Amino acid sequence: MARIGTGAVVTTLTASALALVTVLALQAKSSANVTPAASGKPGASASASAGASAKASAPKPVAVPARSGTGKRVVYALGAKRVWLVTAAGTATRTFTVQPSTLSPSAGTYNVYSHSADTRTGSDGVEIKNVVIFAQRGSTVFGFSSATDGTTPAPDPAKKTGGIRETLGDGQALFDFTVAGSKVVVIA
Template identity: 50%
Template sequence: MSRGSSGIVAGLTAAALVAVGVLAYQASANAPDDLAAPGPKASVSASASEHAEPKEKKARPAALPADSGTGQRVVYALADRRVWIVDASGKATRTFEVTPSALNPLPGTYRVSTRSGPPTKGSDGVMIEHVVRFAVVEGISVGFSAAVDGSMKSPDPTLKTGGVRMSRDDGDAMWEFARVGTKVVVVR
């Protein structure tokens, strides 16, 4: 090969490497989330993500909290802003993000005390459904609920509210699972 030919080949090789690098970068930028870099991901339902206030995404906890009791129960982790629905065998069958109420119960074990299915006005004025109450803080009932409009906005901190909000799909699942007397374990 002549000296001129080897220069052309080297130039073409360099150009090909640049092109491959650009294509690889574009492919990784457009890859679905499940093919992106490994690691924990936040799980937000479509209705919640459409209406939720912008917030820093937290990594999804890997497992049910160790200090959350045994048997059939609902586990509410205050710091993680997450709920798990746990069947009688101790297996978490569903987990989802929630928006905490302005008033939070202390960590401990509670029981579902009352439920209200039809839409009603929440303590913050938002129309809600599938209310599952389990605690009382400062005279205000605290319970899980879903806003009829699907929103999960943070409560006004100047109001004493007790609604732990979730998406409507998650609210439906909670309603089906958490009957009066069902154990609710609140952890930090």
């Protein structure tokens, strides 16, 4: 009886495995290319399920809170951690969640008194931009800003600050929506 060396066995097994992987890859590629969209006619079940999927995943609009004032304004709901940019007609052009700091402003109506796109260091030590300041209580200043790295982490509970953080896109939208003197309504 002839003896087969270990090298020959390993070579044969490796070649067989590569051949199997190639066959499976070709099968996967050919099945991926045969779709209803590729044939030019989507199947009824494909379009129905796509429509149902889009409806299920579309976020429901969040209405502007009742009793949040009138006219053009920024509405900040403390409990919901959400901001609305509201037109003079009372329609929200954008709404988004925010990350509040350890201290919060009291409910009420305020006016923006500082509005700066400059990059600076926030009172929590984070580099921020698009700063919109609207209130102050004692030495704590309350305002919206975005961290330049785009993050919105929970604040350090040891630091008593009033920065309200939003994403870079939301921060830019809020900054563009406001000017010095713009109304900010804070609700519970």
